[in-house]
Amino acid sequence: MSRAYNFCAGPAALPQAVLEQAQQEMLDYRGLGLSIMEMSHRDNVFVEIAEQAEKDLRDLMGISDDYAVLFLQGGASSQFAMVPMNLLGEGQTADYINTGQWSKKAIKEAGRYGKINVAASSEDTNFSTVPPQDSWNLSDNPAYVHYCPNETIGGLEYSFVPAVGDTPLVADMSSTILSRPVDVNQYGLIYAGAQKNIGPAGLTLVIVRKDLLGKASSSVPAMLNYQIHADNGSMYNTPPTYAWYLSGLVFSWLKKQGGVGNMGEINQRKAEKLYGFIDNSGLYSNPVEVISRSRMNVPFVLADDRLDKPFLDQAQAAGLLNLKGHRSVGGMRASIYNAVPEAAVDALIAFMAEFEKRNA
Numbered sequence: 492m493s494r495a496y497n498f499c500a501g502p503a504a505l506p507q508a509v510l511e512q513a514q515q516e517m518l519d520y521r522g523l524g525l526s527i528m529e530m531s532h533r534d535n536v537f538v539e540i541a542e543q544a545e546k547d548l549r550d551l552m553g554i555s556d557d558y559a560v561l562f563l564q565g566g567a568s569s570q571f572a573m574v575p576m577n578l579l580g581e582g583q584t585a586d587y588i589n590t591g592q593w594s595k596k597a598i599k600e601a602g603r604y605g606k607i608n609v610a611a612s613s614e615d616t617n618f619s620t621v622p623p624q625d626s627w628n629l630s631d632n633p634a635y636v637h638y639c640p641n642e643t644i645g646g647l648e649y650s651f652v653p654a655v656g657d658t659p660l661v662a663d664m665s666s667t668i669l670s671r672p673v674d675v676n677q678y679g680l681i682y683a684g685a686q687k688n689i690g691p692a693g694l695t696l697v698i699v700r701k702d703l704l705g706k707a708s709s710s711v712p713a714m715l716n717y718q719i720h721a722d723n724g725s726m727y728n729t730p731p732t733y734a735w736y737l738s739g740l741v742f743s744w745l746k747k748q749g750g751v752g753n754m755g756e757i758n759q760r761k762a763e764k765l766y767g768f769i770d771n772s773g774l775y776s777n778p779v780e781v782i783s784r785s786r787m788n789v790p791f792v793l794a795d796d797r798l799d800k801p802f803l804d805q806a807q808a809a810g811l812l813n814l815k816g817h818r819s820v821g822g823m824r825a826s827i828y829n830a831v832p833e834a835a836v837d838a839l840i841a842f843m844a845e846f847e848k849r850n851a
């Protein structure tokens with residue numbers, strides 16, 4: 492068996508140690524004669540797995556008891572609707588910052604549920620910049636301010652946490668969660684699809700300050716109501732048990748790697764190497780302003796797009812997978828999440844250098 496280096500934006504690479512443990516525990520979980528997939532979510536064995544996962548996540552991110560942690564389904568895309576359904580009251584306005592394709596989707600969806608003010612946008616720079624906070628037109632007393640700290644498609648990452656005073660700050664952290672330390676106390680709500688830095692697809696994490704619960708109107712379906720999930724320990728219905736278990740293994744692996752502080756340093760080094768190489772090459776380029784370059788998703792284009800196909804074919808043959816950019820923007824993208832080791836970035840750079848030489 493040989494595992495290639497996987498630069499997929501999501502579902503993304505998982506740590507090999509996690510997959511090996513899951514494989515070992517697959518058929519007969521700890522001598523119980525069945526797999527976790529075949530066990531009731533109410534079984535004490537699973538409840539313990541679920542509680543340990545939450546505890547480890549709380550340790551990793553420093554999440555206090557003021558916050559509920561919800562293990563939901565429906566992907567981050569469901570949160571585009573659930574956030575306004577739960578936090579945007581009658582007659583209120585929510586502020587959104589538009590920095591790319593995911594912000595845009597969140598804005599469009601939220602507009603179906605209430606009044607949205609796009610307080611700033613970098614669409615005029617083709618989402619290659621983050622609008623400086625002093626240019627934002629925030630409303631008077633908005634219900635919340637929503638932003639996407641890391642735009643997975645454009646490879647654009649905020650270098651600052653927006654300062655919004657007492658207004659709840661809501662963040663779509665799908666592609667940056669657990670990649671480095673964040674101060675959860677600065678947020679009202681954080682959400683993330685699991686399939687990048689958390690675990691497999693099928694699980695969606697919501698970290699929500701408890702005083703924001705209970706605001707949904709009575710017409711909001713139970714399955715879309717944060718309060719109901721919080722009251723039921725995310726087991727109002729059958730949760731995605733296997734994805735929850737695998738995410739727990741990832742959290743435990745992260746703790747063994749020294750937590751998000753250590754991960755942040757490794758991720759910084761990986762990103763610096765790759766951007767450094769791209770900036771010094773004659774063939775590759777990245778359009779994003781330097782201060783807002785994503786540490787997780789590195790898009791780049793080749794000077795001659797006729798080389799795109801040979802680049803991708805030869806990369807794949809060299810064991811470097813999933814480097815094609817998002818279908819909406821083209822070019823290439825290397826996603827270098829936690830489970831993508833530094834050696835993968837080194838191998839990618841070596842391949843890119845070779846390719847450039849051959850095609851000079």
Ligand SMILES: Cc1ncc(COP(=O)(O)O)c(C=O)c1O
Binds near residue numbers: 644
């Ligand atoms: C930043 C961001 N938000 C939202 C989504 C949508 O997530 P999902 O597919 O889980 O609905 C993605 C998916 O890649 C993403 O990267």
